[in-house]
Every structure is written in C-alpha cells, then in structure tokens.
C-alpha cells in the first residue's frame with residue numbers, strides 16, 4: 001500500500017512538472033511574436049537616411065532645429081508624447097502656418113515636402129526620431 005502511494009505522489013509531481021513546462025513554453029510564444037511585431041514597425045537606420053535626405057535641411061542634421069526653418073526634434077515632447085501611428089498621421093498632413101498649433105508661422109510641409117516618401121518611410125523616420133530621445 002505504502003509503495004502505491006509513493007508511486008502516485010511521484011506521478012503527480014511529474015504531472016505538475018509537465019504542466020509547468022507546457023506553461024512556460026506557451027508563454028514564450030507570444031513574447032516571440034511581440035519581438036516580430038516590433039521589428040515590423042519601423043527601421044531606425046532606414047529612418048536616419050530619410051531624415052538626412054528630407055528633414056535635416058529644416059530641422060538640422062542633428063535634429064536640434066534651425067531658427068526660422070524647423071523646430072528642434074531631438075528630445076521633443078511633441079514626439080515622445082504621441083504614438084508612432086499618430087506621428088505618421090501628423091507627418092502626412094504637416095502643419096500649415098495658419099494652423100492653431102503652429103508656433104513659428106513657418107510651414108511644416110506634408111511628408112516634409114517629399115511626396116515620394118511612403119507611409120513606411122514616415123514610420124521609419126518616426127522610430128528614428130524617437131530613438132534620439
């Protein structure tokens with residue numbers, strides 16, 4: 001009788017160990033998916049190229065802004081306070097001089113004045129700007 005109980009106990013422990021293994025395996029799966037989603041949501045180095053070719057003429061190569069041309073973007077609260085999607089939407093539209101939010105009276109042109117930029121290019125430049133802090 002005693003032997004039977006021990007066998008049952010061992011079987012139970014094995015069962016729980018098995019469960020634990022399954023649980024941790026299934027909890028790694030969504031984490032892997034999250035990483036995949038993040039890598040599909042913008043490319044910092046591609047964004048740096050977009051920034052250099054389209055945005056740096058007004059916002060300065062180091063994103064510190066140029067007087068009378070474009071606001072500082074490095075460390076901008078406007079950027080850190082919005083989601084990537086919201087910022088892409090902003091970039092598609094820009095901000096005209098008569099926009100109530102416009103502080104400088106200078107236009108931020110739609111897509112930085114470069115209509116060839118795709119929404120993906122804009123997302124790349126958004127993650128690049130966020131990486132500047």
Ligand code: HEC
Nearest residue numbers: 054055058069070071078101102103104106107108111112
């Ligand atoms: C022709 C000049 C010009 C170009 C090119 C340009 N911008 Fe701008 N941008 C501006 C100006 C001017 C403002 C500020 C408008 C204002 O006073 O509210 C601005 C504002 C912004 C803002 C909002 C900043 C804030 O704090 O309100 C972001 C973000 C931005 N630009 C990103 C970009 C990106 C990204 C590109 C390249 C794709 C780009 N800009 C290209 C002139 C430009």
